[in-house]
Amino acid sequence: MSSTTLDRRADQRRRDFGRMLRRDFSMYRSLYALAIPGLAFFLIFHYGPMYGALIAFKNFSPRLGILGSPWAGFTHFTDFFGSYFFWRLVRNTIALNLLNLIWGFPAPIILALLLNEVRHKRFKQTIQTVSYLPHFISMVVICGMILEFTSSRGVVNDFLAALGFDRINLLSRPEYFRTVYVTTEIWQQIGWGSIIYLAALSGIDTQLYDAADIDGAGRFRKVISVTLPGIAPTIVVLLILRMGRMMSIGFEKIFLLYSPVIYETADVIQTFVYRKGLLESNYSFSTAVGLFNSVANLILITAANALSRRVNESSLW
Amino acid sequence: MKRAGNYLFDTLNYLLLIFLGIATFYPFLHVVFASLSLPDRLNAVSGLLLGPQGFSLQGYRLTFQYPSIATGYANTIFYVVVGTAANVFFTGLLAYVLASKAYWKRLMMIVVVITMFFDGGLIPRFLLVRSLGLLNTRLAIILPTLISVWNLIIMRTFFMSIPDSLEESARIDGAEPAAIFFRIIVPLSKPVIAVMVLYYGVAHWNSWFAAMIFLSDRRLFPLQLFLRELLIQNQFRGDLATGLDSYEGSSRDVNEDILKSAFIVVSTLPILCLYPFLQRYFIKGVMIGALKG
Numbered sequence: 001m002s003s004t005t006l007d008r009r010a011d012q013r014r015r016d017f018g019r020m021l022r023r024d025f026s027m028y029r030s031l032y033a034l035a036i037p038g039l040a041f042f043l044i045f046h047y048g049p050m051y052g053a054l055i056a057f058k059n060f061s062p063r064l065g066i067l068g069s070p071w072a073g074f075t076h077f078t079d080f081f082g083s084y085f086f087w088r089l090v091r092n093t094i095a096l097n098l099l100n101l102i103w104g105f106p107a108p109i110i111l112a113l114l115l116n117e118v119r120h121k122r123f124k125q126t127i128q129t130v131s132y133l134p135h136f137i138s139m140v141v142i143c144g145m146i147l148e149f150t151s152s153r154g155v156v157n158d159f160l161a162a163l164g165f166d167r168i169n170l171l172s173r174p175e176y177f178r179t180v181y182v183t184t185e186i187w188q189q190i191g192w193g194s195i196i197y198l199a200a201l202s203g204i205d206t207q208l209y210d211a212a213d214i215d216g217a218g219r220f221r222k223v224i225s226v227t228l229p230g231i232a233p234t235i236v237v238l239l240i241l242r243m244g245r246m247m248s249i250g251f252e253k254i255f256l257l258y259s260p261v262i263y264e265t266a267d268v269i270q271t272f273v274y275r276k277g278l279l280e281s282n283y284s285f286s287t288a289v290g291l292f293n294s295v296a297n298l299i300l301i302t303a304a305n306a307l308s309r310r311v312n313e314s315s316l317w
Numbered sequence: 318m319k320r321a322g323n324y325l326f327d328t329l330n331y332l333l334l335i336f337l338g339i340a341t342f343y344p345f346l347h348v349v350f351a352s353l354s355l356p357d358r359l360n361a362v363s364g365l366l367l368g369p370q371g372f373s374l375q376g377y378r379l380t381f382q383y384p385s386i387a388t389g390y391a392n393t394i395f396y397v398v399v400g401t402a403a404n405v406f407f408t409g410l411l412a413y414v415l416a417s418k419a420y421w422k423r424l425m426m427i428v429v430v431i432t433m434f435f436d437g438g439l440i441p442r443f444l445l446v447r448s449l450g451l452l453n454t455r456l457a458i459i460l461p462t463l464i465s466v467w468n469l470i471i472m473r474t475f476f477m478s479i480p481d482s483l484e485e486s487a488r489i490d491g492a493e494p495a496a497i498f499f500r501i502i503v504p505l506s507k508p509v510i511a512v513m514v515l516y517y518g519v520a521h522w523n524s525w526f527a528a529m530i531f532l533s534d535r536r537l538f539p540l541q542l543f544l545r546e547l548l549i550q551n552q553f554r555g556d557l558a559t560g561l562d563s564y565e566g567s568s569r570d571v572n573e574d575i576l577k578s579a580f581i582v583v584s585t586l587p588i589l590c591l592y593p594f595l596q597r598y599f600i601k602g603v604m605i606g607a608l609k610g
Contacts, residue, residue, distance in 0.1 A: 024419060024420040033494075033495075034363050034410045034494060035425060037411075038410055038411025038414075041460075042432060043428075046432040048349055049436070049437075049441035052437055052445055053441045056483055079579040087469060114333060117326070118334065119600075123331070127338045130338045130339050131338065135599075136519060137546075138585070139590075141548070141581050143548070145348060148548075149344065149347075153574075155347065190337075195603050233434065237566060256545070273440065277440040278443060280584075286440050286443055290440055294435060294437070296433075296436055297434075
């Protein structure tokens, strides 16, 4: 076949495709009209800030506007990478998320496994209902309670004092912030996180348990050899997705719990952006810092998604 | 032997779960007990509270006398009702188009999904809201979070599961997409609409950060911002400060604890009353979302 016929065919196909698009558009015109408000929202409130992030490369002045402000190149980025805060912020952001992953990720799985072994239905439901509760309470209230309980007169200190320790306000000491953060995070998330695993558990073939019985497996053995492998795919996907959000979670809670005396361990990139940008009106610099975080997130999420697709043929979307 | 092992397994399991249940629930119980206690008696107790120490409604009296609590409640109810209605309406419309067979919806889907991967950041968002003239208006709380991508995907997944044949006959009769949406799709989608109302509603009830950065007029503050002043920042304004000082007996610290506890109870009660209902629908949402598109 000569190349000209190939070209002509490709040409024809392109024209057909163009015609199809146009026909589709006119056929569904009144349907597409319904999407206008929603799309306008995404363009204004999501793509608008993406465009606005341009000021990270400028010396933004509100008077001159985004386009009119003079270019600054990468100076805000190099300032940030060279500053004392850079390593502290990156270290804290990663440390809090990593600790939270190590301790917080297995917790809901363990809860789901324990609940799965309960045959008393009413008891199981009660525990489940109770465990979801913290998920519905506002972050302000949760953090108010944490501050109250960890204060030097609080319940936690009552126990520490009974064990012979000195009373200390836990959230005024940098060395305790991570422990408080991760422990309370488990308290908040354990129940809610277990739902998805319980759903996966209900999908395990009961014949597998019967077979294990015949082989003489005990209860514990069955959990390890049948139940856990049964939910392994779910665990892998959730683990990957969670790693994709490695640098983006926890901002509101940290913001409500931290104070200047514990910035050393508690200050993360997003809280820093808030202070520099909104309290000190250092718009361009803080946008640059935020952009650094967004780009890091983008890389993590994309990598996680690609990995998830390869492992389990399922991805974020 | 095997039976004994079984017995041990069950006992340990139940004990562990009971411990977990108590550990999760106790903090809330503690707050309720503290809110009803007498300051002196509360101060004397160290460790867990097994019930209110004495009985006093002073914390609640102060809470209800504080004018901001009424302002906060009224504003929060406004944001929840109007915000949620707008959220569900516009999420539904877009989800319906995205669930259709039309070709251009692919491009729309890409436009939407990109926003899950990349975010312009806090400062550009703030500057945008400011340049739109929305600072210090109620719209600043409602518009910037009009559609959540996760909720959009949940609704779209649900719409895609509705059999085409139902719409087909209406289309043959010449009905417009808007008419099909409102007359056929909406009545069939009550379960997912309920899930959306609760997701968006609870999010509005608990939201505070947007209000903190976009609002400076106290008359527009939602309840959560007033709560933040008290619980996190320890700011006791006007009547509240004098009320705390004149409070019978005990130190100011303990009085503050009781007041804070009463505030938490008053602001969380609506969520707790709806809780049995909420959790059922929330789980339904997780399940629809888990199936994905």
